[in-house]
Amino acid sequence: MGDALNQKENQEQTFRTIEISVFRYNPYSKHSKPRFETYSLSETPSMTLYIALSKIWATMDHHVSFDFVCRAGICGSCAMVINGKPRLACKTRTEEFLDGKITLMPLPTFKHIKDLQVDTGSWMNAMSQKVESWIHTKEKTDISKIEKRVEPDVAQAVFELDRCIECGICLASCSTRIMRESFIGAVGLSRVARFAIDPHDERTDADYYELVGDDDGIFGCMSLMGCEDHCPKELPLQTKIAYMRRKLVSQAIKS
């Protein structure tokens, strides 16, 4: 038993110790003050921040709050600021930080819930409703009949934009959004583009203008590129925002 334990310890000693500093604050508690809490833990091979934070929570501090759902980089729950950069924590491996020091903060521009938790859900739902993020058509589909044909390449192009996971990283990386909280950001603008190229949607450019044709929408974007450079799904945000801008400006000039 003793031997086995020693062996285990020896094995663990071969891994380096990393320090994770976590922003701690509960805006709903009178007693809570913003602070950073630092945890030291032994790094294991291919450790992600999901594994590290779960370990901290289960063994070191039961009170730290953070959000993970899929822990596979597809649901967007765990977006947080990691050493200054908004990223998905579940896809971030600790070994990439050579000095072993990692600072975690909640995503800015969203309502803070506690520690690393922010409320992206309400904002994203409101955004979806603002840009009417659904197919608009007068056609009535008979679902027992053969589906409407779509060119394979067009379906692929729509899919490219449909990959957005509403993680909020584009907003947290956008200085425009940081300054002006009414700005709808890349997530909203690319969503409009997604429907604009979808053959099922019958909306016109004039309709889209009504949704995002102002300084909270497409004309608020200053092309600072934080969105595209940090998007964990590598969506073509730059080109799609430009596409919508051209469309809506020409619509305005024509009208």
Place this chain on the structure above:
Amino acid sequence: MKIIYTDALIVGGGLAGLRSAIAVRDKGLETIVLSMVPVKRSHSAAAQGGMQASLGNATKGEGDNEDVHFADTVKGSDWGCDQEVARMFVTTAPKAIRELASWGVPWTRIKKGDREVIINGQKETITERDEAHGLINARDFGGTKKWRTCYTADATGHTMLYAVANEALKRNIEIRDRKEAISIIHEGDRCLGVVVRDLISGELCAYVAKGTMIATGGYGRIYKQSTNAIICKGIGTAMALQTGIVQLGNMEAVQFHPTPIVPSGILLTEGCRGDGGVLRDKDGYRFMPDYEPEKKELASRDVVSRRMVEHIRKGKGVSSPYGDHLWLDISILGREHIEKNLRDIQDISITFNGIDPADEGSKGWMPVLPMQHYSMGGIRVKPTGESTTMRGLFSAGEAACWDLHGFNRLGGNSVSEAVVAGMIVGEYFADYCKNTHLQSHTETIQNALEGQYEYLKTILTYNGSHNIFAIKEQMRNVMQEKVGIFRNGKDLNEAVVELEILLKQTREITVNDKSMGNNPELNEAYRVPMMLKLALCVAKGALERTESRGAHYREDFPKRDDANWLKRTIATWQNHEDTVPTLSYEEISIDTMELPPAFRGYGRKDALIPHPFTQNRETQIEKLKEQMGDVDRFEIQEALMPFELPNGYKDKNERIGEKNG
């Protein structure tokens, strides 16, 4: 503490819950959806592979129809499913996918002409028909006769979930996230609503409705290793169990997937092996041909998983800080093939493990281990989706035991079930809500609310030596080791005993943070006992079921025993103080089966103890077919096993090149 009234209440915002909400809303009812997380984060989004629906558009899907899909599903279930439900499902699935297409899901479409595919590791050219150009494509999946799995690249569940969630937003369905239902309010066998805890403020609130639906997904997280999202704790199922009235069905039917990556548990699709990837042990030896000389790595999911664990038990696993594992080697397919056809696998492997699977030799091998993947069991419901024992309580999707999957679910049938159940059950649920009047039960509701408040308060006053996190870890270990892929009487017995002890220990803990607000320690303190109750249902159900069926494999009873076990396990939690569930059984009648029990077509042929009535039913069916003479398949089906569907879902599905569609 507030009480909120609505017409229809849906707990769970995944595909099944949201699609049901749409069905209800479209009938003009006020609808509230409660979800622990923003609904678009639901685990439905994790489905990569696709959705089964017999469209028959692709060349390799030609000739597909409801009958073929039905047979595949029943065989897959190892005859554990409800065949009536399976019929309802396969008939509605093509409509579901077409509805989703009209809602904007960018299904991958067919390009006419030649394309190169890899079948059994060999390059083959297939030609797509001109008339299929632009229609929804399909790919191959395990256990299906035809290429039937429709997909949007590698993110099928995600695109489906977003389309459905957006449709819900369009209809102004009230979606409230970060709300956790923790208890069902009921008066006798009549469900009134749920007590809900706000996960931001900790506030308790009663949601009262004419009808309540639970669509909270599976309970995979009771296992140490699972591909499930970390929210898949089965709280909705457990809360139903705790009423003492609601029945859970087939809880021991738990599916394991052979190749999730270690340690993150993220799935590496079956396509890896489908394309020719192989499994290796710690010596780099390809071991599957020794066990399954014929199908090798491409035997069915349950078989491959079993063989892998068997091999690890022989000491052939690779040890790692995360436990023993095996290797999945796709490097032999070549970099070009991987970067073209298995790009996402490569991405996962690089991101989470720093391994590029295209690197030659052992450098590119990915660590894999069979892990819990899907919960076939759940809240036992009638074909309408209503609980068998509680009025006004419905359930759909993975949370339910509607019983589409029996003891083994086919790949591609999960998201498909979620949407289809949302359509069908949603319709019945809406009718129920419409025809029910909300009566005043203020006292019951108030008592339920206060009861939950007191319960949480009590948890905070516990003063024991145990730690809830440690208890949870032990539970997950017990489930992993003793109620896993291989089961036997001894281990299962031990598991039940150990889980009982753990359940008692959940009252002997100390919660350090005494806050009733956003308190992640308190969350665990009330969730873990619920998870333990589900774990006990699984373990006890597995212990009692002395046969092997589908994913439930007993080393001491390796045969499928139709003579004694053609029945569903029903679990209830009779008394609050109980430490084990009460089990009973529901017969599955052969007399009404459209497809009587037989050999599945894969797995071991001799491992079958037939039911004496099987022969009868087969003869009966033959005779009937003969009598009917030359009629179409729909008439025969109707004669064999009539079934009903609401809302025109029984209309015949049109297909290209099928006249009678």
Place this chain on the structure above:
Amino acid sequence: MNKAEIYEFLTSRNKQKKKSRTPARLDAIQSATGAILALFIVFHLIFESSILLGKEAMYRLTKFFEADFIFEGGEPLIISALAFVVFVVFVLHALIAMRKFPASYREYRRYQTHRHLLVHNDTNLWFIQITTGFMMFFLGSIHLYTMMMQPSKIGPFASADRIFSDGMWPMYLMLLVSVVLHAGIGVYRLIIKWGVFDGVQPQQNRLLAKKIIKWLIVFYLALGAVSLVTYIKIGYEHQEHYGERYHKGVKE
């Protein structure tokens, strides 16, 4: 009061319940005026650097712009007019672009903290842009005002005297840096903003555009600096004869 304005004031919509098209126009005008000014600067700096080819070259070019091929001895009012046109575009651009500036200390503070956390090149570039833009409110105005009021005082000696003896060189140095950086970064942003080189590989095109712009900035800064030094040198040598004009054929 204009009814349409009242409707928009109260509903954010016009009479037809439509959104105003003005933001779209402003966006387009901001880009268009920026592009015009950038184009102007590209040529301006080249022409100005004609001094590197000698006083004679610069003199001839000046006279050419004064249209000495039509008016004998040249007509400086043409320069005045040109400066006026540029001034109008300049003011228009400044007016519209100003709406993107941080509008309060809070906005400014949030931007600063954010960019220091983010360490993101394009986000930092914007700080250069607003800083240089702000500087040019003044520097650009001074220069353009001079050109409008004293259009005749352009020439190898006149310009050099202004730069050296009138003590304008620090202003010109700052203006040079501001204008080149602002125009360069502005053009890069225009390319992204309107998707000019999106093509098949938009990301690579963006990197390429950035690289080219970077080298153009270096080139123009160097060109401008060398020209400025040359004027300072001429001004220094010419200080004794301050005010005397260069005439064709005068020996150096």
